[in-house]
Amino acid sequence: MQNQFVIDDTVVKLSLPANATDAITIRSVPYNYTVNFISKADLIKELQALAAHNKEKHFIYIDDVVDKLYTEDMLSGAPTTLINAREKNKNLATAMKLVDVLQAKNFTKKEVIVSMGGGITQDITAFARAVFKRGINWVYVPTTLLSMADSCIGAKSCLNYKGGKNQLGLFSSPARVLICDELLRSLPKRDILSGYGEIVKLVIVGGETTIKLFEKYVSTQHGDVLHNIIPIIQLSLAVKNSVITIDEFEANIRKALNYGHTVGHAIEPLLNYKIPHGIAISIGMLVENEIAVVYGSLAKNESAVLKDLILPYIDAESISYLKKLDVNDVLNNMKKDKKNLSDEIFLAIPYAIGKFGMLNVKADNRLKELLANAFDNLIAGTK
Numbered sequence: 001m002q003n004q005f006v007i008d009d010t011v012v013k014l015s016l017p018a019n020a021t022d023a024i025t026i027r028s029v030p031y032n033y034t035v036n037f038i039s040k041a042d043l044i045k046e047l048q049a050l051a052a053h054n055k056e057k058h059f060i061y062i063d064d065v066v067d068k069l070y071t072e073d074m075l076s077g078a079p080t081t082l083i084n085a086r087e088k089n090k091n092l093a094t095a096m097k098l099v100d101v102l103q104a105k106n107f108t109k110k111e112v113i114v115s116m117g118g119g120i121t122q123d124i125t126a127f128a129r130a131v132f133k134r135g136i137n138w139v140y141v142p143t144t145l146l147s148m149a150d151s152c153i154g155a156k157s158c159l160n161y162k163g164g165k166n167q168l169g170l171f172s173s174p175a176r177v178l179i180c181d182e183l184l185r186s187l188p189k190r191d192i193l194s195g196y197g198e199i200v201k202l203v204i205v206g207g208e209t210t211i212k213l214f215e216k217y218v219s220t221q222h223g224d225v226l227h228n229i230i231p232i233i234q235l236s237l238a239v240k241n242s243v244i245t246i247d248e249f250e251a252n253i254r255k256a257l258n259y260g261h262t263v264g265h266a267i268e269p270l271l272n273y274k275i276p277h278g279i280a281i282s283i284g285m286l287v288e289n290e291i292a293v294v295y296g297s298l299a300k301n302e303s304a305v306l307k308d309l310i311l312p313y314i315d316a317e318s319i320s321y322l323k324k325l326d327v328n329d330v331l332n333n334m335k336k337d338k339k340n341l342s343d344e345i346f347l348a349i350p351y352a353i354g355k356f357g358m359l360n361v362k363a364d365n366r367l368k369e370l371l372a373n374a375f376d377n378l379i380a381g382t383k
């Protein structure tokens with residue numbers, strides 16, 4: 001285990017909102033911003049106020065699925081620019097199309113763009129608004145569980161490039177985030193599981209206290225995975241907020257939030273993004289845990305506890321795609337990971353529950369074998 005960083009419950013100081021409607025303040029560079037939890041009726045009012053502010057320049061970058069579901073009801077004819085939220089479109093070409101809209105409308109720093117959709121819509125919008133005139137104001141309305149509970153804070157924006165997942169990136173904070181959990185009722189089951197993947201990752205980063213709280217909320221769900229969703233989102237954001245308050249630009253402890261991502265990002269493009277992002281991360285966490293156990297960085301019993309937490313959020317369909325993977329390709333993609341500084345692979349992994357560090361492993365036949373075994377174990381586990 002390399003000690004480039006250490007994160008444990010002495011570092012992550014959790015501060016949870018007392019009420020479901022309390023705003024969260026995110027300390028960020030160059031400005032702080034707030035996350036508000038609001039009803040659909042209040043979201044409509046907020047969007048109307050933004051329309052009045054922007055006047056003839058008002059428009060909304062919106063996920064095309066969300067547009068079909070909600071525009072008529074909520075946006076009362078506001079002009080929209082549609083985003084086809086697919087990983088194959090999360091690229092420079094799409095971002096530049098959004099830039100073209102800003103330029104055609106002669107957008108200035110006075111106006112505020114609205115972006116409404118999941119993490120793909122957020123990543124593309126955040127990139128476009130950041131590069132146009134070195135930054136146009138934007139309000140983000142996340143519409144997926146993953147974007148409400150994770151990506152909406154932290155300011156990252158990433159685009160895919162030449163077959164590599166999230167290879168281009170920059171930091172780009174919104175002016176405000178408006179979370180309306182009522183929008184989750186239309187979200188497909190696999191996208192809900194995907195959101196839980198990133199939530200479980202953050203809950204594990206938070207350590208014993210957050211794991212216990214998460215388990216308490218989940219234990220009352222009785223099959224309705226959206227029951228208690230606001231406290232679950234707040235718990236997840238509270239952990240992320242504690243980490244990014246200390247290290248927004250990932251010099252150190254924020255690397256823990258890449259847990260599961262080295263393997264997750266490697267498999268996503270190889271399977272043509274048929275596995276939603278958060279489920280790929282759940283698979284990544286389990287595979288990386290197995291590697292960490294073999295390298296002596298994580299105890300077997302702790303890995304088993306983590307497996308029980310993570311496994312419920314991986315569906316059989318996603319597991320079935322793992323049969324198509326060639327470990328040589330997985331390893332090649334892992335070598336492209338942003339954390340790597342040399343030919344070695346860097347994995348952000350827990351060395352105990354709630355304690356994180358960096359494990360560097362050689363990209364050799366031993367690692368290939370471990371990857372193959374870990375995928376086989378997952379496939380066998382669902383038979």
Ligand SMILES: NC(=O)c1ccc[n+]([C@@H]2O[C@H](COP(=O)([O-])OP(=O)(O)OC[C@H]3O[C@@H](n4cnc5c(N)ncnc54)[C@H](O)[C@@H]3O)[C@@H](O)[C@H]2O)c1
Nearest residue numbers: 065085118119120121143144146147151156183186187277
């Ligand atoms: N910037 C960051 O910090 C960050 C963090 C984590 C993940 N990400 C990125 O986020 C992306 C994944 O985002 P995601 O999981 O939020 O989803 P997404 O944007 O990929 O959307 C998932 C699907 O849900 C649909 N959808 C969105 N909202 C809906 C709603 N309310 N009802 C019905 N359907 C809806 C979309 O059209 C799409 O088909 C990945 O590209 C990942 O790399 C970014």
